[in-house]
Amino acid sequence: MARKTLIGEEALVERLSATFRDVGYEGASLALLSEATGLKKASLYHRFPGGKEQMGMEVLQDAGRWLTAHVLEPLAGEGSPRARIAAMTRELDGFYRGGEQACLLNLLSSPIGGSGPFKAAIRQMFEAFVDALAGVVAEAGFPASVARDRAERGVALIQGSLVLARGLGSTEPFRKALDALPGDMLAGAGECA
Amino acid sequence: MARKTLIGEEALVERLSATFRDVGYEGASLALLSEATGLKKASLYHRFPGGKEQMGMEVLQDAGRWLTAHVLEPLAGEGSPRARIAAMTRELDGFYRGGEQACLLNLLSSPIGGSGPFKAAIRQMFEAFVDALAGVVAEAGFPASVARDRAERGVALIQGSLVLARGLGSTEPFRKALDALPGDMLAGAGECA
DNA sequence: GTCTATAGGAAGATAGAC
DNA sequence: GTCTATCTTCCTATAGAC
Numbered sequence: 540m541a542r543k544t545l546i547g548e549e550a551l552v553e554r555l556s557a558t559f560r561d562v563g564y565e566g567a568s569l570a571l572l573s574e575a576t577g578l579k580k581a582s583l584y585h586r587f588p589g590g591k592e593q594m595g596m597e598v599l600q601d602a603g604r605w606l607t608a609h610v611l612e613p614l615a616g617e618g619s620p621r622a623r624i625a626a627m628t629r630e631l632d633g634f635y636r637g638g639e640q641a642c643l644l645n646l647l648s649s650p651i652g653g654s655g656p657f658k659a660a661i662r663q664m665f666e667a668f669v670d671a672l673a674g675v676v677a678e679a680g681f682p683a684s685v686a687r688d689r690a691e692r693g694v695a696l697i698q699g700s701l702v703l704a705r706g707l708g709s710t711e712p713f714r715k716a717l718d719a720l721p722g723d724m725l726a727g728a729g730e731c732a
Numbered sequence: 733m734a735r736k737t738l739i740g741e742e743a744l745v746e747r748l749s750a751t752f753r754d755v756g757y758e759g760a761s762l763a764l765l766s767e768a769t770g771l772k773k774a775s776l777y778h779r780f781p782g783g784k785e786q787m788g789m790e791v792l793q794d795a796g797r798w799l800t801a802h803v804l805e806p807l808a809g810e811g812s813p814r815a816r817i818a819a820m821t822r823e824l825d826g827f828y829r830g831g832e833q834a835c836l837l838n839l840l841s842s843p844i845g846g847s848g849p850f851k852a853a854i855r856q857m858f859e860a861f862v863d864a865l866a867g868v869v870a871e872a873g874f875p876a877s878v879a880r881d882r883a884e885r886g887v888a889l890i891q892g893s894l895v896l897a898r899g900l901g902s903t904e905p906f907r908k909a910l911d912a913l914p915g916d917m918l919a920g921a922g923e924c925a
Numbered sequence: 926g927t928c929t930a931t932a933g934g935a936a937g938a939t940a941g942a943c
Numbered sequence: 944g945t946c947t948a949t950c951t952t953c954c955t956a957t958a959g960a961c
Binding site: 561562563565566638639641642644645648649650651652653658661662664665666688691692694695696697698699700702703704705706707708709710712715716719 | 754755756758759831832834835837838841842843844845846851854855857858859881884885887888889890891892893895896897898899900901902903905908909912
């Protein structure tokens with residue numbers, strides 16, 4: 540009863556995600572998505588009756604599940620704050636392929652005033668990420684407002700270093716940002732400078 | 733001899749830039765650009781025979797001139813390092829409209845391996861920005877390698893806070909990042925924590 | 926310098942055979 | 944579940960009048 544589907548659900552979403560992250564949502568034509576997945580356009584519509592927008596949503600939901608499993612839960616889990624943040628950076632390094640792959644949340648975003656189809660999902664993921672990171676920083680002994688500010692800065696650093704890496708054509712800014720992140724988040728917790 | 737052009741060159745490029753920054757390069761159709769500028773498509777082609785790609789290039793060059801005049805030169809100019817960085821944040825706050833407008837350099841970027849038409853110009857602007865910021869930090873007494881790392885982090889913070897602001901639908905992360913930037917860049921120069 | 930009108934092609938999406 | 948073939952709409956770009 541096998542061999543009817545040419546590509547598994549996981550691999551399919553994976554390829555779609557990689558394409559969106561490479562060329563953006565608008566830049567990802569069905570021709571391109573078809574080439575990337577090995578499925579003809581009509582086959583893509585069979586799997587995603589809602590068309591490109593549904594592909595975007597499912598890719599985003601998949602990223603949300605990844606975020607929960609590989610970032611949010613570890614951040615809320617066992618170990619010292621520093622160890623948990625360091626573990627998170629390792630996961631992010633893999634997810635972004637050392638900085639080569641851009642972030643969906645950046646490439647699917649809509650203007651601040653606007654209301655694209657992905658806005659709510661993206662916002663939710665950013666908020667969850669900031670909250671989880673702020674939780675760890677607070678656990679290290681910082682007041683809640685400081686923890687929140689630091690967490691926002693941490694997420695901004697990750698996103699911004701990906702943007703910079705893309706702009707400069709080098710993954711170095713991303714790798715450096717990840718390396719420095721635990722120190723950035725916990726500076727002043729025991730030592731100074 | 734006036735009144736032939738319905739919109740001046742400066743205003744024209746300004747509107748095109750705003751549109752690209754709102755919906756991205758691929759998302760900016762000629763219909764949209766026409767609506768934003770008040771010029772019909774044929775008129776846009778009269779001003780930009782190279783079509784949308786030329787519009788993107790000229791908008792990018794205009795941003796480069798703005799960067800030189802309002803960021804690079806002030807950073808290399810008079811005043812204390814802290815004052816110069818603070819002056820830069822005020823300029824950036826205006827340019828990004830307090831975080832409401834995204835960054836061209838982000839929205840026109842191509843994948844790390846790829847080679848879009850804007851790649852060289854974008855790379856050059858990011859490098860010039862990082863260099864100028866690193867120069868100020870070095871002037872404040874930090875070793876060149878530390879200054880470079882801090883400057884990269886500063887640019888990443890600006891870019892990332894814009895991404896985060898867009899994702900959260902609030903300009904707050906951007907404004908906070910700007911406020912903290914002088915302290916971030918010069919921490920340890922005299923005081924600690 | 927701006928416009929209306931239109932060419933020519935690529936986009937998203939669907940029908941129906943296998 | 945996948946395909947070829949097709950439809951319609953939108954896109955970039957051009958022609959030519961004013």
